[in-house]
Amino acid sequence: xxxxxxxxxxxxxxxxxxxxxxxxxxxxxxxxxxxxxxxxxxxxxxxxxxxxxxxxxxxxxxxxxxxxxxxxxxxxxxxxxxxxxxxxxxxxxxxxxxxxxxxxxxxxxxxxxxxxxxxxxxxxxxxxxxxxxxxxxxxxxxxxxxxxxxxxxxxxxxxxxxxxxxxxxxxxxxxxxxxxxxxxxxxxxxxxxxxxxxxxxxxxxxxxxxxxxxxxxxxxxxxxxxxxxxxxxxxxxxxxxxxxxxxxxxxxxxxxxxxxxxxxxxxxxxxxxxxxxxxxxxxxxxxxxxxxxxxxxxxxxxxxxxxxxxxxxxxxxxxxxxxxxxxxxxxxxxxxxxxxxxxxxxxxxxxxxxxxxxxxxxxxxxxxxxxxxxxxxxxxxxxxxxxxxxxxxxxxxxxxxxxxxxxxxxxxxxxxxxxxxxxxxxxxxxxxxxxxxxxxxxxxxxxxxxxxxxxxxxxxxxxxxxxxxxxxxxxxxxxxxxxxxxxxxxxxxxxxxxxxxxxxxxxxxxxxxxxxxxxxxxxxxxxxxxxxxxxxxxxxxxxxxxxxxxxxxxxxxxxxxxxxxxxxxxxxxxxxxxxxxxxxxxxxxxxxxxxxxxxxxxxxxxxxxxxxxxxxxxxxxxxxxxxxxxxxxxxxxxxxxxxxxxxxxxxxxxxxxxxxxxxxxxxxxxxxxxxxxxxxxxxxxxxxxxxxxxxxxxxx
Amino acid sequence: xxxxxxxxxxxxxxxxxxxxxxxxxxxxxxxxxxxxxxxxxxxxxxxxxxxxxxxxxxxxxxxxxxxxxxxxxxxxxxxxxxxxxxxxxxxxxxxxxxxxxxxxxxxxxxxxxxxxxxxxxxxxxxxxxxxxxxxxxxxxxxxxxxxxxxxxxxxxxxxxxxxxxxxxxxxxxxxxxxxxxxxxxxxxxxxxxxxxxxxxxxxxxxxxxxxxxxxxxxxxxxxxxx
Numbered sequence: 001x002x003x004x005x006x007x008x009x010x011x012x013x014x015x016x017x018x019x020x021x022x023x024x025x026x027x028x029x030x031x032x033x034x035x036x037x038x039x040x041x042x043x044x045x046x047x048x049x050x051x052x053x054x055x056x057x058x059x060x061x062x063x064x065x066x067x068x069x070x071x072x073x074x075x076x077x078x079x080x081x082x083x084x085x086x087x088x089x090x091x092x093x094x095x096x097x098x099x100x101x102x103x104x105x106x107x108x109x110x111x112x113x114x115x116x117x118x119x120x121x122x123x124x125x126x127x128x129x130x131x132x133x134x135x136x137x138x139x140x141x142x143x144x145x146x147x148x149x150x151x152x153x154x155x156x157x158x159x160x161x162x163x164x165x166x167x168x169x170x171x172x173x174x175x176x177x178x179x180x181x182x183x184x185x186x187x188x189x190x191x192x193x194x195x196x197x198x199x200x201x202x203x204x205x206x207x208x209x210x211x212x213x214x215x216x217x218x219x220x221x222x223x224x225x226x227x228x229x230x231x232x233x234x235x236x237x238x239x240x241x242x243x244x245x246x247x248x249x250x251x252x253x254x255x256x257x258x259x260x261x262x263x264x265x266x267x268x269x270x271x272x273x274x275x276x277x278x279x280x281x282x283x284x285x286x287x288x289x290x291x292x293x294x295x296x297x298x299x300x301x302x303x304x305x306x307x308x309x310x311x312x313x314x315x316x317x318x319x320x321x322x323x324x325x326x327x328x329x330x331x332x333x334x335x336x337x338x339x340x341x342x343x344x345x346x347x348x349x350x351x352x353x354x355x356x357x358x359x360x361x362x363x364x365x366x367x368x369x370x371x372x373x374x375x376x377x378x379x380x381x382x383x384x385x386x387x388x389x390x391x392x393x394x395x396x397x398x399x400x401x402x403x404x405x406x407x408x409x410x411x412x413x414x415x416x417x418x419x420x421x422x423x424x425x426x427x428x429x430x431x432x433x434x435x436x437x438x439x440x441x442x443x444x445x446x447x448x449x450x451x452x453x454x455x456x457x458x459x460x461x462x463x464x465x466x467x468x469x470x471x472x473x474x475x476x477x478x479x480x481x482x483x484x485x486x487x488x489x490x491x492x493x494x495x496x497x498x499x500x501x502x503x504x505x506x507x508x509x510x511x512x513x514x515x516x517x518x519x520x521x522x523x524x525x526x527x528x529x530x531x532x533x534x535x536x537x538x539x540x541x542x543x544x545x546x547x548x549x550x551x552x553x554x555x556x557x558x559x560x561x562x563x564x565x566x567x568x569x570x571x572x573x574x575x576x577x578x579x580x581x582x583x584x585x586x587x588x589x590x591x592x593x594x595x596x597x598x599x600x601x602x603x604x605x606x607x608x609x610x611x612x613x614x615x616x617x618x619x620x621x622x623x624x625x626x627x628x629x630x631x632x633x634x635x636x637x638x639x640x641x642x643x644x645x646x647x648x649x650x651x652x653x654x655x656x657x658x659x660x661x662x663x664x665x666x667x668x669x670x671x672x673x674x675x676x677x678x679x680x681x682x683x684x685x686x687x688x689x690x691x692x693x694x695x696x697x698x699x700x
Numbered sequence: 701x702x703x704x705x706x707x708x709x710x711x712x713x714x715x716x717x718x719x720x721x722x723x724x725x726x727x728x729x730x731x732x733x734x735x736x737x738x739x740x741x742x743x744x745x746x747x748x749x750x751x752x753x754x755x756x757x758x759x760x761x762x763x764x765x766x767x768x769x770x771x772x773x774x775x776x777x778x779x780x781x782x783x784x785x786x787x788x789x790x791x792x793x794x795x796x797x798x799x800x801x802x803x804x805x806x807x808x809x810x811x812x813x814x815x816x817x818x819x820x821x822x823x824x825x826x827x828x829x830x831x832x833x834x835x836x837x838x839x840x841x842x843x844x845x846x847x848x849x850x851x852x853x854x855x856x857x858x859x860x861x862x863x864x865x866x867x868x869x870x871x872x873x874x875x876x877x878x879x880x881x882x883x884x885x886x887x888x889x890x891x892x893x894x895x896x897x898x899x900x901x902x903x904x905x906x907x908x909x910x911x912x913x914x915x916x917x918x919x920x921x922x923x924x925x926x
Contacts, residue, residue, distance in 0.1 A: 512736035517829045551741035552731060552770075616743065621750045625757075660747065663709045664755040 017537045019498040021083065023444035024071030026416035029053040031068045031083055032495060038086055039492035040608060041589040047094045048101050050087060054415060055128045056121055056167045058095065059150055061088030062159050062480065065292055065410045073498050076448035079461040082491050088464075088480070089488040095166060106174055107134035112429045115140060115207040117184045120148020121411045122402025123213035124171050125418030126425070131174040133426055133433055138207075140182040140197065146172075148215050150411060152240045153262065155269050156476040184214065186372035199374040199398055209425045212376075212384070212393070213402040213418065216364035222257070226315035227360070231323035235266050235361035242269050251356025252276030255326055257312055258361035259289040264296060266361045267304045271473050274357070279305035281312070281326070281353060283334050283343050302473050307353060311345055316352055325354040366404045374398075391417075391424045399425055445499050445538050452539040455521045455644065462491040489589045490678070493642065497610070500558045501540030502547060506532045508554035515546035515555060520644030543643035544614035548653070557614070569607055569623050576605045578693050579623035581615060582634040584608040585642040587676045587683055603694050612636075613646025617657040620671055624661070630693050631657075632672040634686060640678055647675070701825075702733040702798045703832050704740060704818040709751045712794060715815045716752075722764065722791035725752075727817070728783065728805065729770035730797035737832060739818050740796030742770040748796065748817060774801025780808055787812050822854075840910025840917065846902035848889025853911075855882030862903035863887075 021031040030049055037046035050057045064084050072080035094100060112135045116123045119141040131137045145151060146168050150159065172178055185196045202210050219234035221227055233248065235258070241248055254274050256267040259282030271278045280299070282289060286308045289296060300306060309331040316325040330349035336342040371378055375395035377385050385394050386405045393400050401421030402414040409417075426433075448456075465481045466472075472479050483491065502515075502524075509532035515524040516533065523539045524546060526532065533555070535546070547555040569579060582588045588608070605623075609615060612635040623631050633654055635647040651673060658668040674689070676682040716722050727745050735741030749766045756764065767786045771779040774797035780787075787793055787805070792813040795802040798820040806814040822834035837854040843861075844851060853859045857875045864883035867874030871884040890896045910917070 508731070508742070510732060510735050510741075514736075514829065551735045551738045551743050553742040553746075618743065618746045618750055621747075621754070625750050625753045660709075660751050661754065664751045664758060665710070666754060666758045 017445050017499040018442035019500075020071040020073060020444045020446075021068040021498075024067040025053075026067070026410075026413045027053045027419060029068070032497065032500065034090070035081065035083060035086055035492045035495045036497070036610075038090060038488055039495060039589060040584045041489055043090050043093050044097075044101060046090045050090065051101060051104070051170075054412070055125055055171045056150070056411065056415060057087060058091040058163045058167045059121075059159055060084070060412055060415075061091050062163065062478075063150070063154055064412050067412075071444075073445065073448045074461075074494055074496055076450075077453045077456045077496070078458045081494050082461060082463055082483075085464040085480075085483055086488055086492050089483040089485070092482055093485065093488075100166070100170060103170075103173055104132055106132050107433050109136065110134040110429075110431060110433075112136065112209070112431070113138070113207045114209045114211065114425060114429075115202045116211045116213060118142075118148060118213035118215055118402070118404075119146035119168070119178065119180075120213060120215050120402060120414060121150060122215070122414040122418035122421070123148065123211065124168065125415040126211050126213065126401055126422040127176045127418075128171045128174060129419055129422035130425060131176045133422075133431055135429070135431075136177075137175075138177040138179060140184065141178065141180045142183040144180055146178055146180065148213075149217075152243055153236065154265060155239065155243060155272075157268070157272065157472065157479050158265070160478055184212070184370040186370055187374065188372070198370060199376060199395065203397065208397065208429055210398045211421055211425060212398065212400045212404060213414075213421070214366060214368075214404050215414075216366055216403045216408055218365050218367050219360060220363040220365055222312055222360055222362060224312055224314050226317050226323075229315050229317040229323040229358075230321050231355075231357045232315060233357065233359045235262050235359060236364060238266060238359050239269060242273060247273050248357075250274040253355045254278045254357045254359065255353055255355035256280045256359045256361055257326065258282055258363075259284045259291055259308070260361065260363075261291045261295055262364070263361035264291045264299050266359050268299055268302060270357070270359065271302055271304060272476055277305070278303070279307060279353065279355075281307040281310040281328060283309070283311050283331050285309050285331075285334075288334060298479070301469050303469070310353070311343055313350055315358060323355065323358050325352040326358055327352050364408065368404075390428070391421045392428070397428065399428075442499075448496075448498075449539055452521055452523065452541070456496065456541060457642065457644065459494050461494070462487050493585050493589065497542035499537055501537060501542035502535040502544075502555050502557055504533045504535065505554045505556065508552045509533050510552050510554070512551060514549050514551060518549040518649075519546050520646075541643065543611055543646055545643065545646060545649055548614055548616045548619075548649070569605070569619070569626075572623065572626055572628055573605065576603050577627070577629040578604045578632070578690075579607065579628045579630075580604060580632045580634060580690075581607050581609050581612060581620070582676075583612045583636050583642075583647070584610050585678075586634065586636040586640075587678055587680060588634070604690065611641070611643050611646040612650035613641070613643055613648075615650055615653060617653045617660065620654060620657040621660065624670055630670050630672060632674060632690075632693070634674045634676050637675050637677055637682075701736060701823065702800070702820060703737045703822050703824055703834075704734045704798050704820045705737075706739055706744065706748070706796075707817055707819055709748070709755055712748075712815060712817055713752065713755055716792060716794075719792050719813045719815070722813075723762075724765050724767075724789065724791045726767045726769065726783070726786050726790040726793040728774060728780075728787075728793055728795050728797070729768075730774040730795075730801050731770050731772040734796060734798055734801075734818060735770075737826075738830075740798075742768075744796055745770055748794065775804050777804065777808055780805055784809070824854075838911075839906075839908070841907055843902050843906070846898045847886045848893065848895070848898075850882055850885045850889055852882055852886060852902070855880070855885065861906050863899065 019032045022028050034046040034049040066084040068083045069080040074081050114130050114135045114137050116127045116139045119139050127137045127139050147164050150164055183196050187198045187200050190196050190198045190201050219236040252275055254270045256263050267278050267280050310328040311331050312326055313329050314327040318324050327350055329345040332344040332346050334343050376398055377394040379385050384400050386400045391399050399421050401417045406417050464483045467479050511526050511531055521541050524533045524535050544557045547557050612633055635650045638647050641647040654673045657671045662668040674686045676686055727749050729740045729742055729745040745768050773779050787809045794815045794817045795805050796817040802816045823836045824832050824834040826832050834854050839853045852861055857873055864881055868881040871881055873879040873881045890898055
């Protein structure tokens, strides 16, 4: 059923639930919405949707740990949607078009000055929000270029620098002043040229609030003998050196200590700059490693050896002070019964892993010397003391966000931290415009019940191609190659539109059981207790078939199919006398097919529908009532219908509409039906017929 | 429940034309029985309006003004009173209710032309989605307890009360090969239950006075009156 302006009873309600993909994302990106826009071939709109929540879409499309995919309910049916690859596709496609999305709205200047220390994902996200709220925002960065750990900690084979630059340039375009080469220090070290500033010097310069997002910029060392041997490196300086092309001599045998994502990045980077073997050792067993599974898999594929359940005991070095290996002990267990970190080792299990270079990647910490004398206090463990509600430090007006405040996390978690800090700063500054980032209050759906999952059409997950292993390890070329447009669209079309389904208007429901009988997924129920139809939002597949069948018009579909730019039929424009409905899941979403919502034939109004099973005969006839000469419906073949029998139902309603036309004394062929296959079959005859329709109009 | 089906639009148009120059038309559905059988619910109201518009357009008539409404039941005065302004100001009302609703509407608004948009067909259940059959004639003297739950009045073409006629062949009625013989069903049902002797009780002379043969029927419950 298609909603129309002016018909209150047909208007979609806001969903009571949200899809769990959105709930899994730390910034609550409306995943379903932007994935669906890709499914319709509407890439630029998709990117705008993403960027309202995430100012680092290009970067996150490459390096995010994509919790959205972990929460994707497609995984309950076959396998989750390749959401991150879809996001990357969108950003690449729009960027390659040469015209990035326009700036977000920026409110009028409010006269408030905010300094943000650190230009990583947390700081830049906060700056982005505050600038859009009308603040005068200055970002201070110690390094030569903005980006924080996204730039220094992630190498080009995962995130090319120019891609990161693109995200940062867009953020800065909202009126943010970036000053690089400026370090936050204690009062005693402030200099006159502005390259070293303190909290006091910033507040003295008129900043109304200061946000510290300096991250975890220093590597932790190991409290074992001989870590000062030549050839022993720390992860962060190593990654920075590689990133800046200052390649250290690694010899032929590199050992990386650590089992997290940074350790994996270090090992993979070392693989590309060393001439020989790279191996890793870590306390955790293989299945306990904190690194993401896909990162480990890629590292192993690149030939990196894993020595798991090994704890470092002593760095071995030769007479000249050069590292020769690491003595390790076999780990009995890493965590105690309460799950706390408390490693135990097997007795007499010491042995040496030989190496020419040893890189320690066992964790990171913040550099907080700037706190001295600033009123910004640290706890007994040396960490910033931050109020977890207001994200303010112990000094009024000085806030902290991202990893320095919340501890280690992913880029998207830091972005969320930046948003939250900006919201709290806005409250502190008593800004009267609403915060740019407020998480939805909806409940999130649970996993899809098995009895429904069994009925959902199975569709294989597509994954984007990668460079072959041999090609990868020779340089820092980007490994992931990204989706082509049709692959991206087809993958996006696997989205099940969770939480966008049917709701019943109780006062109109006659309990006629039509929805119970018509639902291809057996979801509606009429219980003894509540004697109107009910659709379990955890199960509904949002096909819209029940709404189209309901004789009382008592069912509404939450899916916003009448979004701006995607209207149901409203009126004929001048010169139009043919109206076509087409399934967005079919051939038409393919930007290479040459016909999508943007392509117009003279005199034809093209209207996309999320499965033609949603069309009622009144939807089909309405354009004729309004003066159209012909209406056509392009459905998918039954075998490839996204929903069970959606196309089949559409054909029934088309036949009914044709009969009504004949009864009304006009030509039944004014309603035409076409079937076009996603592969392209059926498309050429349709185009030919469409030409005939428009030509016949010219001849009238 | 009561079943009905849409009249052909041509018949509705003929009644509209006979009424005069109807430019202001109310199309009233009914939100209960005829909604459930896809004859007169909100969706069908919308569909009929579209069809009349197309028919008018096809024959070159100027557009009329339509008011669409679907009260919960047309057969209750309380539900149709809110329609008063629309109905009394209209040139005609096309009622997509069963005959009960059409008459209540016509009686409530005697100065307005009320046109039936449906043919009220029978009382019965759905066989499956989109298919219904008659199984009750409302005779006022139910014998289903003696007939294995199969009504001889509604399901026998002759409303025989004492067994099948000679036209019953292979369980089918002579009226049509797709019509089950009601009495064949009764006999097989009673046989299954071991109650064939019930036929004699069903077969006693039926009092048809509670049926329509006694003129318009009325019911009264003094205890319910307010």
